[in-house]
Each structure stands twice: as structure tokens, then as C-alpha cells.
Amino acid sequence: MSGSVATRLVQLGIELPPVAAPLANYVPAIRSGDFVWTAGQLPMVDGKLPVTGKVGHGEGLIDPELAYDLARIAALNAISAIAAQVGSLDRIEQIVKVVGYVASDPAFSGQPAVLNGASELLGQIFGDEGAHARSAVGVAVLPLDAPVEVELVARVGR
Amino acid sequence: MSGSVATRLVQLGIELPPVAAPLANYVPAIRSGDFVWTAGQLPMVDGKLPVTGKVGHGEGLIDPELAYDLARIAALNAISAIAAQVGSLDRIEQIVKVVGYVASDPAFSGQPAVLNGASELLGQIFGDEGAHARSAVGVAVLPLDAPVEVELVARVGR
Amino acid sequence: MSGSVATRLVQLGIELPPVAAPLANYVPAIRSGDFVWTAGQLPMVDGKLPVTGKVGHGEGLIDPELAYDLARIAALNAISAIAAQVGSLDRIEQIVKVVGYVASDPAFSGQPAVLNGASELLGQIFGDEGAHARSAVGVAVLPLDAPVEVELVARVGR
Numbered sequence: 001m002s003g004s005v006a007t008r009l010v011q012l013g014i015e016l017p018p019v020a021a022p023l024a025n026y027v028p029a030i031r032s033g034d035f036v037w038t039a040g041q042l043p044m045v046d047g048k049l050p051v052t053g054k055v056g057h058g059e060g061l062i063d064p065e066l067a068y069d070l071a072r073i074a075a076l077n078a079i080s081a082i083a084a085q086v087g088s089l090d091r092i093e094q095i096v097k098v099v100g101y102v103a104s105d106p107a108f109s110g111q112p113a114v115l116n117g118a119s120e121l122l123g124q125i126f127g128d129e130g131a132h133a134r135s136a137v138g139v140a141v142l143p144l145d146a147p148v149e150v151e152l153v154a155r156v157g158r
Numbered sequence: 159m160s161g162s163v164a165t166r167l168v169q170l171g172i173e174l175p176p177v178a179a180p181l182a183n184y185v186p187a188i189r190s191g192d193f194v195w196t197a198g199q200l201p202m203v204d205g206k207l208p209v210t211g212k213v214g215h216g217e218g219l220i221d222p223e224l225a226y227d228l229a230r231i232a233a234l235n236a237i238s239a240i241a242a243q244v245g246s247l248d249r250i251e252q253i254v255k256v257v258g259y260v261a262s263d264p265a266f267s268g269q270p271a272v273l274n275g276a277s278e279l280l281g282q283i284f285g286d287e288g289a290h291a292r293s294a295v296g297v298a299v300l301p302l303d304a305p306v307e308v309e310l311v312a313r314v315g316r
Numbered sequence: 317m318s319g320s321v322a323t324r325l326v327q328l329g330i331e332l333p334p335v336a337a338p339l340a341n342y343v344p345a346i347r348s349g350d351f352v353w354t355a356g357q358l359p360m361v362d363g364k365l366p367v368t369g370k371v372g373h374g375e376g377l378i379d380p381e382l383a384y385d386l387a388r389i390a391a392l393n394a395i396s397a398i399a400a401q402v403g404s405l406d407r408i409e410q411i412v413k414v415v416g417y418v419a420s421d422p423a424f425s426g427q428p429a430v431l432n433g434a435s436e437l438l439g440q441i442f443g444d445e446g447a448h449a450r451s452a453v454g455v456a457v458l459p460l461d462a463p464v465e466v467e468l469v470a471r472v473g474r
């Protein structure tokens with residue numbers, strides 16, 4: 001990495017994690033034409049989920065503020081996957097789309113606030129080019145019982 | 159707006175709603191290359207959800223026919239978001255993809271009929287160019303406890 | 317169909333099924349620019365779901381190994397839809413993205429192993445060009461109470 005995004009990461013005190021190994025027979029990110037598409041990224045830290053379960057208010061549920069942090073981690077893993085694929089984050093011209101899945105207690109409808117953990121990180125790192133269209137969905141359960149999963153589509157330069 | 163799509167909207171008696179403000183740190187629609195991607199759109203009317211809850215058959219559930227209308231509203235909000243982004247609906251060359259999420263009682267499997275509210279609107283407005291690939295999914299819960307959420311990808315001309 | 321992919325299908329003993337009729341007002345696959353996007357494909361066999369229900373461990377649930385086979389069938393239906401759209405599978409330059417939805421018991425978090433049924437089929441048929449970014453999600457319920465739904469994005473040549 002070089003250039004302005006790398007500098008901004010240092011200023012933000014953010015270190016890109018190593019790319020999480022896929023759980024199966026696919027790749028962490030793929031470039032096709034002008035776009036890079038990531039796999040759905042879990043909030044892995046050192047290869048493990050720091051916490052598992054469903055997000056909501058109440059006993060046995062993951063607190064939404066913790067889930068916010070997990071969405072940020074998942075987005076950071078997605079950025080790492082893109083960086084490994086295209087060589088440098090400075091090639092990213094635009095974050096296009098974010099789909100965020102939150103494993104949710106059916107009574108919990110605060111998915112947007114959870115996924116702000118991802119969206120705000122993208123704004124911090126990429127500025128105006130980090131603005132994206134986003135879908136937030138509350139699902140029954142995610143792989144490995146992860147509380148959140150985030151996927152990105154980005155446009156990259158040649 | 160000008161030209162044939164605007165005319166068709168008038169003929170259909172459809173008025174584009176104002177673009178719903180995002181619930182968080184993202185944009186309602188973004189153009190990247192030849193495509194426009196919308197955020198997941200809720201069936202907001204005048205900034206509010208007319209009804210909340212899960213779709214299904216039975217007490218306390220949203221009737222699927224009402225959900226059909228909500229899917230139509232959500233799709234209309236998505237079209238508004240695209241129009242605001244590209245300036246004129248006549249620049250839309252093709253509706254490419256629709257993903258429709260229906261907050262569903264686990265016993266309810268009629269998501270396709272619900273999302274026909276979105277698909278049929280697109281056909282009415284765009285004709286052959288409104289034909290799209292679609293995924294319909296029943297999820298546990300949606301932001302603000304919305305019954306449906308619709309996102310679009312469209313191809314636009316330069 | 318002609319050329320190497322067709323040959324590989326014969327060698328694998330895989331026959332492309334007829335394209336499943338959409339459940340509603342949309343198309344099985346659409347080409348736009350360099351990409352083909354499929355509708356969410358259910359594991360239809362001869363126009364019917366061989367089994368319905370949620371995937372998980374326990375009585376009344378679909379066994380994950382059976383769900384693996386269903387994910388393979390759904391992916392094969394998606395490939396058929398692409399082939400019908402672009403004329404020949406040899407025009408497919410890259411499988412880009414797979415989103416796999418698994419109708420899941422909330423205690424079941426093995427969605428990745430289920431969706432390997434789709435990913436491994438793509439690897440068998442397309443080799444290196446079958447490597448893709450993938451999102452696996454466990455949802456409350458799918459159309460017609462299908463256990464799995466698979467959608468693809470592929471890049472195609474002109």
C-alpha cells in the first residue's frame with residue numbers, strides 16, 4: 001500500500017488485518033471488469049469470532065453497540081480482502097454497495113445503527129469515495145453463528 | 159424528468175415520491191460505471207412506515223396483499239432514488255436486478271407474490287426494459303420493523 | 317452449447333436442466349453490459365421442489381447433507397438460466413459472485429458447508445474461472461418453503 005489511503009489508515013490508527021481464509025471453496029474477493037466483489041465477511045479477529053449469537057436487547061443477546069464494533073471489524077476484513085486482490089487501496093475509486101446482514105432477534109429492528117459501524121469506517125478511510133448504497137437486513141442466523149456479515153462492491157481503477 | 163417514462167408515469171397516475179432520507183451514513187443510490195445501485199428501500203410514505211411487522215397468515219401478521227402494496231411503494235422509492243441520482247428516468251436502459259426481502263413469519267412462503275408488487279410496477283413503468291432478475295427472500299426482521307425492503311440495480315446510459 | 321465447458325459437463329455426467337419458469341413477473345437471467353445476473357434459483361427438479369422445509373439438525377429439519385445436494389441443484393439451475401440467456405456456457409469468462417440463502421433453523425450455523433454444494437459444482441464445471449466471491453446467509457424462510465436459494469453473477473464475453 002502507498003499513497004493517501006495508506007496515510008489515512010496510519011493517521012486513524014487502523015491496521016489492515018490479514019485476509020481471513022474463506023470457510024469453503026471460494027475466494028475472499030474477486031475483480032471483474034471495473035468492480036471488485038468481496039465474499040460476505042465475518043468479524044473474524046485472528047481467525048476467530050470474538051463473540052457469537054444473535055443481536056438484540058435482552059438476556060443472551062449481543063448488545064447492539066457491540067454489534068456496531070463487529071460490523072466495523074467485518075468491513076475492515078472486507079477492505080483487506082480488496083487490498084489483497086487489487087494490490088493497493090489507492091486503486092479503489094468508489095465504494096459502491098454494502099450489504100449488511102445482522103443475525104437478529106425477531107424483536108430487534110436496529111440493523112441500520114449496527115451497520116453504521118461499517119459505513120462510518122468506510123467514510124473515515126475513503127472520504128467522499130466511501131459513500132455507498134447500503135442494504136441492511138436482519139436474518140435468522142449467520143455462518144458460525146456470527147452476529148454480523150458484511151459484503152462490499154467497489155469500483156477500482158485500471 | 160422528460161420523455162416517454164415521464165409520460166407513462168402520468169398516464170399511470172403515478173407520482174414519484176421525494177427521496178427517502180437514508181437511515182444512516184450512506185446514500186440512497188449511487189452510480190458507478192454503467193450501473194446505478196440503490197440502497198435497500200423501505201416502504202416509507204411521507205417519511206414514515208404506514209405499517210410495521212412480519213408478513214404471513216394469522217393474527218398479528220401483515221396480510222400478504224397489503225405487503226404487495228408495500229413492495230410496490232418500496233420499489234417506487236427506489237425509482238425515485240435512481241431518478242434523483244441520474245437526473246432523468248429516461249436514462250434508465252434496463253432494470254437489471256431486484257432483491258426483495260420480506261420480513262416473514264417462518265410459516266409464510268409466499269414471498270414471490272408479495273414482491274410482484276415491485277416487479278409489476280417496474281413492468282408498468284419501463285415495459286420490456288423493466289424485466290429483471292429477481293431474488294425473493296424471507297428474513298427474520300427488517301430495519302424499523304418494516305415488512306418489506308427492495309433494492310434495485312439498473313443500467314443507465316451516458 | 318459447444319467447446320470445452322460442454323465437454324466437461326459430459327465428462328462429469330452433468331446434464332443441464334431446462335430453465336425453471338420464474339414464479340412471477342421477472343426473468344430467469346438477464347445480461348447487462350459484461351455481466352449476467354440470475355434470479356434467485358430454487359432447487360427445482362422437473363418443476364417441483366424435491367423437499368421443503370428448514371435446514372438444521374433435529375426432527376422435522378432438512379439434513380445439511382441433503383441441503384448440500386439441493387444447493388448443487390439450485391446452482392445448476394442458475395447455470396442453465398445463464399446458458400439460455402447467452403447461448404453458450406463457453407461465453408462465461410468468470411463466475412463472479414454467489415449469494416446463497418439457506419432457510420435455517422436458528423440453531424443451525426453450517427450454511428457454508430451447505431453452499432459448498434454450489435461452489436464445488438462451479439469449480440468442477442468452470443475450473444479456475446469458477447472461483448467466486450460468496451455470501452452465505454441463514455434466513456427465516458424461502459419462497460415455496462424451499463430449503464435453499466442460489467443467485468449468480470457471471471462475466472461474459474461479447
